[in-house]
Structures are given as structure tokens and as C-alpha cells.
Amino acid sequence: DEKRLYSSMSLNTNVMDTWIVSYTQTLLDFVKQEMNAYRLYTVVPRLVKYIDMLTNWYVKLNKRRFKGETSMEDCLTSLNVLCYILLTMAKLMGPFTPFLAEYMYQILRKLMPQSSTTSEQDLSVHFQMMPQSQETLVNKTIERSVAAVQTVIGLGRTVRERKVVPMKYPLPEFVIIHKDASVLKDLESLEDFVREGLNVRKVTLSHDRELYGVEMRTEPNFPTLGKKCGAKVKSVTEKIRAMTDTDIEKLLSKGEGVSPLTVIDDVPIESEDVHIVYRVAKQTQYEATAEQGFVVLLDYTADASLNDEGLIREITSRIQKLRKEAKVKPTDDITIYYSVEPQTSEIARVASAQRGEIEVILQKPFRPLAEKDQSPVVIEKKLPVKDGEIEFVITRKS
Template sequence: MLQQVPENINFPAEEEKILEFWTEFNCFQECLKQSKHKPKFTFYDGPPFATGLPHYGHILAGTIKDIVTRYAHQNYKDVQDPSVFVTFPLEEDETVSLVAWTTTPWTLPSNLAVCVNPEMQYVKIKDVARGRLLILMEARLSALYKLESDYEILERFPGAYLKGKKYNAYRFLIQNVLRLQKEEEIEFLYNENTVRESPNITDRWILSFMQSLIGFFETEMAAYRLYTVVPRLVKFVDILTNWYVRMNRRRLKGENGMEDCVMALETLSSVLLSLCRLMAPYTPFLTELMYQNLKVLIDPVSVQDKDTLSIHYLMLPRVREELIDKKTESAVSQMQSVIELGRVIRDRKTIPIKYPLKEIVVIHQDPEALKDIKSLEKYIIEELNVRKVTLSTDKNKYGIRLRAEPDHMVLGKRLKGAFKAVMTSIKQLSSEELEQFQKTGTIVVEGHELHDEDIRLMYTFDQATGGTAQFEAHSDAQALVLLDVTPDQSMVDEGMAREVINRIQKLRKKCNLVPTDEITVYYKAKSEGTYLNSVIESHTEFIFTTIKAPLKPYPVSPSDKVLIQEKTQLKGSELEITLTRGSSLPGPACAYVNLNICANGSEQGGVLLLENPKGDNRLDLLKLKSVVTSIFGVKNTELAVFHDETEIQNQTDLLSLSGKTLCVTAGSAPSLINSSSTLLCQYINLQLLNAEPQECLMGTVGTLLLENPLGQNGLTHQGLLYEAAKVFGLRSRKLKLFLNETQTQEITEDIPVKTLNMKTVYVSVLPTTADF
């Protein structure tokens, strides 16, 4: 049975379990049997270790630490000790990474935890060159940076503060396989013989990258060049966790449909299983721990003739040349460069990734490179949270000029008295001279040869030639990126909504909840948080889609079991959030009331939407009575509306009654009212995608009743299209309706309308000739 990966792992206890497993099934002797008829390989080791009797684990450690690395170090002057720095993004905030130092970097692919000293001082810093936020021991700053000016210290704290901070490993795969089983009742089994070629470019890329790594690993390890393998392993760990998993979170969670989800899971399974096999000789305990859980996912049909009890029974993977696609690897590399440049600009301007921006312009002189970047445009949009990507080969169109500043500390020490004249000449260098310097890395100024570390290059915008202050620029040796850093109010609002999501997800982690745990989220902003309340209300569907849990305003239902409650400051407002156990289905996006109509000798039930779209067409009492007369056929009668036994007056704010049951009578007080805690009629929520609402409307989220009164006037597919257009004031436009935001699952006439009940339908407006 597949086991959820715990947030905290007791490594000594797990090693004991693995040893018991190996002993119970006599795994070492079984390995010897499997290799009995293979070519002999003789290995000579020194005396047994002081910690116990020798076994093949000691031989392994001796091989790696004493012979292979020592041989490489002593025979190649340029070889360094195999110690590296590697970063681990935190789950709670992926813009912040832990910096770890290790002399055994080959263990990183199966890494599950990093250690800190609880009493020593740690710092959170900003890397000036890369714009990244990092956490590391303050005493180790000098090992990572040559100059204090290369970083900015933001916070100081003892190591104990970092206890419990989490980062992703193979846990993400397990979580989403379990989600698939629970939510979709689909059993996921991996069969490497029946895996289909994925149409998704990132799947093809990571599989290609994995095969390239295997090929490199085979060649270098055959020559015992461990020191060349280490950087590639570190790079692959970064690629898998910080790029593939990050870019495919939505696919792995099933948001693009089940078929696409299964393909993503197959890809991740393939990579992780190959990685476990590749690393098994070096991290026998951790790879065994991972494999014993992962092997539950292996289709028994694919391994009928193999003994798969232990990871150490499996042979090392062999290169599958047909999966290697260098063109795809190059295209993704181009995309990564653009994203990294954009992140540096955001960090430089202190604009968190939560806040969307209008446009990114990518300028590259190679049309093929631009074509590659275009094919991966959607990932740039998602990773940089921008609305639009523009590609160009003409930087003059944007009035961009290069200027230079000397590094005063570096050049001042070196040039001494000549520094002043050199500084003046550096500042007078033309944009064309600096572009040449970018390509060659050297330039002669006043008789002195200068290099990259001596000069800082900056981009400016010449307004006389079309430059504009709305952009901020950054470049590498090939691409130049311009980012529009002037967000409008709607983007600020969305950023605020993402801040709310961030607070909710942090509380989830604090409670040790996993994605399949069902919860309900309640919120309350203090009176000065009017703006915050309005943002949450207008982005309820967006927040729900992300957190996959109902979001409700206070009060918390007395019957709910509270898991955690916390108050937090958010942009000057106090936000209180409560998570409760269990989940109720999401309600309608718009405020509503249920109705009991008791008039003209008959009784019927129905619903009235108090606004539609959200924030527009709000009803007062007079309009409510008019709509009741129209929809429910109550004519020639003076109506009275009651909540409980109290008659509603003209000054009553009907929105305050949202979710309640009202009784409409011919004037007399009602008798017993049959109230309901949920909306009586079937309904869908609407999300407008690619157009602005018309007819003086503002809202892009609405609700559509599929019937009203209860059991009557059911909508057809054509009626659905007509009413959706009517909600957003788009009666003159043609629409298409979809079940997902990526518009891959269209709602066609053969889909029964009633099956859409309580779902979100995405509304796409078809272009007209006037749009071109």
C-alpha cells in the first residue's frame, strides 16, 4: 500500500527498519546470487572500520571517500575537493532558499533533510547579483562570497528558528498519486513498457535530461571521474525540483484533465525510479526507503520476470537514446534564462512574484532562439506572473542604451592613482563599445585591460529614441529582458489575493496537513480591512481554485472542528483565518436567498440572486418583489417578504441576508418556514476569461441558475450560452464554454446540463472581425 510521506522522518529509526528488511529477506546473499555468472571485479580494501564488522556498505564508503576521490585529487592538479553549495527552496515561500554545504553531493538526489546548529547565528540575505533570497550560517558567508558588497543581510536568527522549515523531495509525487486515488478513484500504476510519448514539452525535456545524465554518468564512472559527475548531479536535482515539478504542479494535481495528469505522473515516476537506481550504490539506505514506497506504483505486468523486492536487486539504468532530444533541452534552457532574468528584475524592484505584471519583452538576435522561447511562452507567463510576452530582435525600438560604472573597490585598489582617469573614461564609453565588451569580456581603457568583474553594466532608456520608464531591463550574454513594472489596480488586487492564499497555505503546513486533507477556511478582516474584504470577495473563486477548499466569511460554524486559528497582518489590515476539519462543497459566487413563495393559494420554492455578476445588479426590496412577480408568476398581489417572523423593510441591506431563506406572502405573516442551508436550485458559477463585461457591468465572476423555480425551467445548452452572455452584458457576442481555464475541455451539446451542477464554467468570447 502506498504510504503518505511524513513531513518529519526519523532517519536512525528508518535505517534500522531497512537493515531489518535486508536481514529478513537476506538481500546481500541474493545480490551475490544475481551476480554469480557475471564478469569478476576484484576490490582491495584496508582493515575493518572501528564502528563494527565490515559489510558492503563500508566497502562502498571506502571506494567513494578514499580511493576514487583521492586518486582524482592527486592525479589532476585542477581537481577540487568534492564539496559544493546547493540551495533548497522552502515550501512555505519558494522565493527563499536554504543554502547547504556538503562533501557528499552524490547523496543530494535522495535528500530529505538538512541540519542546522540550533545555537549558532544564521542570516537571511539577498544575493545582490542574482536577486535571490538565501538562508545560511553567518560564519559561512565568507566561503560563499568574496566581498561583503555581494550580499545584503535582511534578518539574523539562531538555528533553532529554522526547525521544521520544509522543502520538497519525492513527497510531491506521492501526494498527487494519493490525491488521484482519493478524488478520481483512479489507481495509478507505472509501466515503463507502455508509457506513451507525451505531447508536453517539459515531459520530453526532463526525460531527455535524465537520459543525458545517465549517459554521462556511465562514461565518467567507468573512468572513476567522480569529480566531474558531482556538478551534473547537483544540477539535475535543481532542474527536477525547481523547474520540472514547479512548472507542472497544476498538471500533477489534475487541473488540466486526468489524461494529462497521468502523463505527468508517469514522467515523474520514470525519473524518480531511474534516479533511485542510479544512486542506489551511493545512498543505499535512503534509496531503499524511497523505493519501498515507490515500487507500489510499478505495474506488476512490467516486471514479471524480475525480482523487485529491493532497489539493490535492480540493475543500473541504461541510456535510452530515443528519448534524448537536444533541441528540446536547448529550447528549455533558453526559457530558463528568460525566467531567471525576469526574477532578478522583480527582486531588484522588490515586486513579489505574487503580484502580476503587464508585459515582458524578450530581445534576442537569433530568430531560432525566439522561436524556441515562443513555444514555451505559457511557462514564462506562469513563472513570472505576467500577462503578455513580446518577442523582438530590435532593441532600438525600445530606446535601450548601455552605460557603465566602475567597481570602485576592485579598481581603486588595483589602479590606485590612475583610477580617477579610468573611472571618467569608463562612464563615457558608448553603448556600442559596451555591447562589444559584453561579447568579449575584455576592454582596454586608458591603457588598462578591464574584465567583467571590473565594470558594472546597466541599461537606460533613451526617451528621445522611444525609450519608456515603464520598463526595467536585465540581460545575460545572449538575451535582453524588459519587464513592465507598473502594475494597475486589478493586478495589485490579484497580488493581495495571492497574499491571502499564501497565509492559508502556511497555516496548512503549520498544521501538518497534506493536499488530500479536507478542510474549510473561514476568514475575517477587521473594520479597517474594507479593501481586504472586497479583494477576497471578488477573488473567492480564484482563491478556491488554488487552495482547493471552501472559503467562507466568519462566523465559524459551531459544528466545525477547529484545527488552527491565527491572526496576521496583511498590508495594514488584520486578517484572522480559521481552518476547520472537513469540507463542504463550494457555494455560488454571487450572494443569494432561497425563497418560499406562499401566495394565490399555492406554494413553491426557488432562488433569487442578490447580485449578478458579483458586485453588479444588486437587488433592493422593490426589485426583489418585481423579480418574484416575473419568475414565479405571482400577479395582482401586494407582496410581503419575511425573514423568520420579521418583515423586511425597504432600508434592509439584502446582502446581509445572503444564504438565508425568505418567505414571500400575500401580506400575512408566514407560518412555519422550511429553511435550507444550501442553495435550493441547481447552479453553476461563471468565470469570464478573455473579455471585459459590457453594458456598464464590472464583474467577471457570476452565477447561473440551471433551474428556477425548483424543478422547473431547466436550461438547455443553447439556453446556457444565452444566459451566460446575458450575465456579462455580451448578448451580441458568440461564446464558448469550458470546464477548465486552459480551454481544453469544451462544454458541447452532448454534455447534459444537469451534470454541470455546482461546477465552475469558464466563458470564452469569440473574436469578431473588428478585433483584428
Template sequence: MEVIDDYGADALRLYLINSPVVRAEPLRFKKEGVFGVVKDVFLPWYNAYRFLVQNAKRLEVEGFAPFRPINHATVEKSSNVLDQWINSATQSLVYFVQQEMNGYRLYTVVPYLLKFLDNLTNIYVRFNRKRLKGRTGEEDCRMALSTLFNVLLVSCKVMAPLTPFFTEVLYQNMRKVLNESEESIHFCSFPQAEGKRDERIEQSVTRMMTIIDLARNIRERHNKPLKHPSVHPDADFLDDIAGKLREYVLEELNVRSLVPCNDTLKYASLRAEPDFSVLGKRLGKSMGVVAKEVKAMSQESILGFEKAGEVTLSGHCLKLADIKVVRDFKRPNGTTEKEIDANGDGDVLVILDLRPDESLFEAGIAREIVNRIQKLRKKAALEPTDMVEAYFDSLDQDKSVSQRVLHSQEQYIRDAIGLPLLPSSVMPSDALVVAEESFHGISGMSFVISLARPALVFNSDAILPLYSGNAESVRCLQTYLLSRDHATLKSEFQAGHGKITVDCIENIPPVDLVLGEHVFLCVGDFRTKSQ
């Protein structure tokens, strides 16, 4: 009971299902193992659900219609490649769990679920943050949120027999936005693998993550920004990585260009290695002779083998699964390891141009600034729906570098944090600062980031004519508006389609105020209009 009190019955149940007990084998029970299930399964799962709820609420806060999931048939037809991928991965999860439960192989379900949740949080949610936060438009945001909603709903139904309490909690909240739904998740039918599974896109996204991991390893090795990755797998994957998946690789790795290449021998030399674990039992005493011939295969023979899918050596027919083709990097003539380096896993080879590039240096600094802002928001316990403005103050004697970076990377920073990064000099004296922190030695720069609640900005030149030039009336209006709750004032402007009438100030004539002309809800809006 102590374990259940600490971690819950669902966590204990999953721990036991994933243990030797279900195979009638002995188990050395460890309480830490149950905690591992909470950490590796339930926390990522709940975080994905929480991210959905926060951004669904954000739509209403920003004045849009409440979130209602788009019907499943429309979601399945989404043109976004990651929507297609996670929908396919969800159908694969349904199919896998059905097959394993039919065979009573419960112990295989948890590892597969772990991988699925890792993909959901670290690929789909991470790479789609802009869409989920509405940075790419309301329509695209609703499609991404609906896709995430559908994936979470299906995964809850699939796992309900194994995690009945956790899935019920999530379902009871999710069903509030459904037109028709069962009263409990345990009244729902088990999902059927009805949607289309796209094995090609699933494999392409897996390889994309391999490319990103390989490139990161090179960057860590050299501690430098990246420039030009080139990859060398099959034609279908090259088409995907150069098209649908290109933007995700460029953004995640901060690279200028991505050049796919299908000329295997241009940057690599090939060698073949026998898979002893597969061939040993099958070939027996012939293993030594066959292994020698495999290792002696020429590059042309290896290419022919990959194309044909099989090769006969010493009277034995070997398939692709029997031989591992290793691609060793062949550095271009006249270049050094510090200029061009590579990394591969036998399937994909990634080549990076490491020579210095000023624009990538500035982009790298911008990413560091964005990272510090996001961490400061988290440190201040701000929710995604909590609106704040970010201010930047350089602590360096030579401020030209920071000014150049903020100018050249202005659009990237705005897209990443959802608002412009403002100079501290324009922060209103009455601004309420909710978090502030100094940072030193960030790519050779030192600066202060301040987060403040949005503050009203008045265009006195536009308001003055409304009161026939009476400055005292303008001051009274400003005092009144500053006393109002900011969120309520924003809602009134939204309800009035950008206009409100102020007629409640004693001895002051009523006036009609236009948002973006007479008054601005934040400094960022005012600066944008002024520019």
C-alpha cells in the same frame, strides 16, 4: 558510528565523496557537513518522492483508477514544456555521472546532483503543482505524475552506487506499480543516456529562472506588485519565453503581460568588459592594450561582435567567452525610477512597469490569501488527500474590499487550492473545524480562515417528493446519512455512478438518491450548483 547513527551511512558517504579526500588531500571533518548533505540532498529528494506518492494516492481517493506510470516512450513525447525540460535534464544527469565516474571524478557528482534536485523540486514540482494535483484534468495529471516517477526512478538508479540504502528504500516502493522490475535496485542496469537531450530548452528554462529572480529583486527593492516585464536575449529564447514558458512567468511573478524585445538598444546601452581571468594568461603584456580597446568598443561594434562570435583587436582574435557584454538600463524619457525600473545579469535585461494597477493589487491579495490557507493546512498536519473546505470571514469594518477581491479572484483561488473559498456565513452548524487562524495587516486587510471537514448538504425540496411529502421521513433520512462515514458514503456514490439506494431505515420506504440533486457531499458543490 555516532555520525552514521545520527545521519545515516549514505549521508556520510556523499560527504566524503564531495570532500578533498577523494583527491588525496587533507580533510578537516565536520559533523555539520554531514548534516548539510541530509538537508540539501536527501530531504529535497525525499520531498519530491513524497509529493509523488501523495498525489498518486489522491487519484484513488477521488475515485479514479490506481496510478500506473505511463510507459517511458510516451512520457518522452509529452507536449508539456517542463516535462520536456526535466526529461532532458535527467538525460544530462545520466550522461554527466557516467562521464565523471569513468574518469573517477566522484567529487563533481554531488554538486551536479544538488543542482538537479534543486531544479526538480523548485522548478518542476513547484511550477507543475496544478498538473500533479489533478487540477488540469486526469490525463494531464497522469502524464505529469508519470514524468516525475520516471525522473525519480532514473535518478535513483544513477545514484544507487553512491547512496545504496536511500535509493533502495525509494525503489522498493516505486517498483510496486511497475509491471516488471528487478528485486533490488542493485540488480538494475546502470541507465544509459538514451533519450533526446534538448539543450535549447534547458538553457531557456535556466534563463526563465534568471528573469524571475531579477524581477523579484526589483519588486523587493520597490515593495510593489509587478506589471510588464520585458526581456532582451537571443531570438530562440525570446520565442520560448513568449510561447512555451510564458504562463509560468506570468503566474510566478503575478504579472499581467510579458513583452519580449530583441531590439537591444531600445532599453539598454551596451559596453564591453574583457574577462581578465581568461585573457590574462593568454595575452600577457598585451593585456593592457587589448583591454583598453575592448572597453572602447562602440555599441555597433559590440552588436557586430555578438553576431559574428569573434573580433580581432591589436592582432588578437577574441571569442564570445573572452569578452563580457554588459547591458545597462536606459530608462524611457519622461519616466522615473519609481515608475519604470530594470535589472539584468549581462545576458538578460528585465524591465518592470511599477505604476499602480487595481487588478494586480487584487491578484496580489488573492495570492496572500491562498498562501495563508496553504500554511494553515500544513500547520494542521493535513495531507493532500485530506479533504477540507475553506471559509473566509472578514474582520474589517469595510468589507467591500475583501468582497471585491474574492469575487474578481474567485477562479484563481479555486484553481490554487482546489476548491472554492466560501463565506463563513454558509458554514453548517455541525461542521467539524480542524484549523482556524486570524490574520491581520495582510495588504491592509484582516480576516479569519477556517478549515472544516466536508459536510453533507441536503436539498429538502428535492427529497420531500420521494417520501410523498412526509417531512418526518426526510428528517430520518438526513439523520441516517449524517451518521455515515463521509469517505465511505462518497465511495458508494462513486461505485453507483452518482446514485445510491437507501433501504435500511426501519419503517421508512426505500429511496434512490442522486448526488448533486438530492444530496451534496460538501457545501462547495451545493453553492456551485445553486449558482
């Protein structure tokens, strides 16, 4: 229950648990404030954002904990936090999505400790009072740090998409550049999450963009600038594009509340009037992008071992989807058999050479189809994988 969670959180050192619980308290304060002012239209977008934070960040980054791959104690802690979060979310969503909230609540209610003193108030989510935030569970420092992690991971994924490198394939290095040392220190404490979230081998933090040959240039934002400049638009555009790194640094050093950033030909220039573009000056292995004061560089070159690891993930992800399609339980005694055509393909080489690694990931036997026994077949399917086609056959011992 909530009281037990409040007492256990004081001993919980997991960063992501602390973050999602603190983020929940911030949400509770926001919902109370907005509903007291009858601004109900602002609450739903915030709830949608909260669901995104829960599913795409907290749950994704804690899958191993939920499965018990860390330790049983850590698994139970993470599941207790998740249960609290879902229960709180059901109560918050009650006025907006009454049937879904009730459905969630009735499932979660079965997981709650039962007592002989259960009141009628516990029978429905719509009998519950809105949960109140607990100030002792708020940790703004961790909320700020995780927000920074989300920003840089989002930028890294943008670069991956630009270079058409799927997330399954690990890359050598991800460089994060920011002029504020405190921001880099916050990121340093969560470096593992960045590494996992982007599937990179190494994360480098730096405040020196010149070390990596990153140059800046300014481009005019014509939709806003054109209205201001009128006949001066050509000369203002030329002067904006002619700005040096020193000029751009001066603009960036000014706070968000400073207006205007500068004046060119008697035209006040605001932050929305210019775009700052970052690029790597020399031909290197890095691809750059920037946002919110961060400049990130992704080394998109991969050696043979990293490519092999990507192919292993291609194989295991397809097997996991087949297991899900066949409704195979993790505890079922299954064996996965495979056959690859053509046998000269890269995927055939990896399937054979990396069988042991694949079995470690699947935690099930992975064998050539020629070794198949008489066990009943659960599912079989041929699937294209990179430069070949793999026939998968999953059997289950009766």
C-alpha cells in the same frame, strides 16, 4: 516500467515531459563518462543540479497536471514520467547516498507492476545496474529552449527582488530582447512557461533594444584589468567608459573564442576585463537587467485589478499553509471562515468582494465568521495579511 515509458514518449507532446526525460538522458551519459574515468567528484554536483532542475522547474511547472486539473489522461502521463525520473535518480544516487536511494527505491517499487517472475535483482536498488541513456529520447532543441526560459525567468525574478515586488503579485508586462531571432523563436514556443514562472500578464519578444530606450555602457573590472594595465590603468579606464553603443556592439558580436576582444593602449582586453551595464535611458515603467546576451525589461507598475489579484494570493496561500498544518486532505469536507480587522483595510475589501474567486482557487466554501455553524473546528488562527489581520477558522463536517 522503462520500456513502457520509452514507447509512450513518442506520443507525448508535453514540452516539459520531453525536456526532463531528455535532460535525464544527458545526465546518464555524463555520469557514465565521468565514472568510467574515475572522476567521481564531478558527478555529485551534477546530481545536485539535476535535483534542482527536477524540484524547482519540472515539479513546480507541472503542479496542476499532477493534481489532475488538466485531464485525467494528462495527469497519469505526468505521474508516470515523474515516477520514471525518481526511479532513475534513485539508481544513480545509489553509490553516493546508499540509504536515501534505497528508501526512495522501496517506495517507488510498490508502484511498479508486480509479476510472478520478479527476480532477486528487483529487491534492492543496489542490485540494479546503472540505467543506460536512450538516444531516441534526447531532444537538444528543447533542452536549449528550456535553458533559455530558465535564464530569462531568473533575470525577471532578480528584477522583482530589486523592486521588492513579491511573486504573488502579477505584473503587466515582461519584455525579452535578444539579437538572435532563433533564440526568440525558441522562447516563443515556451512563452506560457515564462508568463507562469514570472506571474506576468504579457510577454513581449523583441530584437530592438533601442525601441525600449535601452542603453549600454562599459565599466572596467579592476581586479583583472589592474594587473594588466599597471600605470596605464587610468587612461584605459577612461577609454573603456567612453565606448559608444557601436563599439560595445562590435565587442558583443565577437565569438567567445575570440581573444583578445580589443586592444587599448597596447593592453589586450578580454571579456572578463569589462562589465557591460544596461539601463533604460528615459524614465519609464520598466526596470532592466541583462545576462548571456539577453536584456529583459519588467514593467513593475500594477493597476488596481492586479493588486487585488495579489491580495487574493496572499489570502489563499495562508489558508493553504493552515490546511497543511492541520493535515487536512483535499477530499475532506471543510469550510473556511474568516474575519478581518480593521474592516476598512484593503485586505477586508478584497476578502469580501472576491469571495467567489477565492472559493474557485480553494475549491472549498469561504465564508464570513459570523456564518459559522456547529461543525467541529480543525484549526483556527489569526494571521497578519498586508494592512490587516485575518482570523481563519477551518471546520470539518463529521
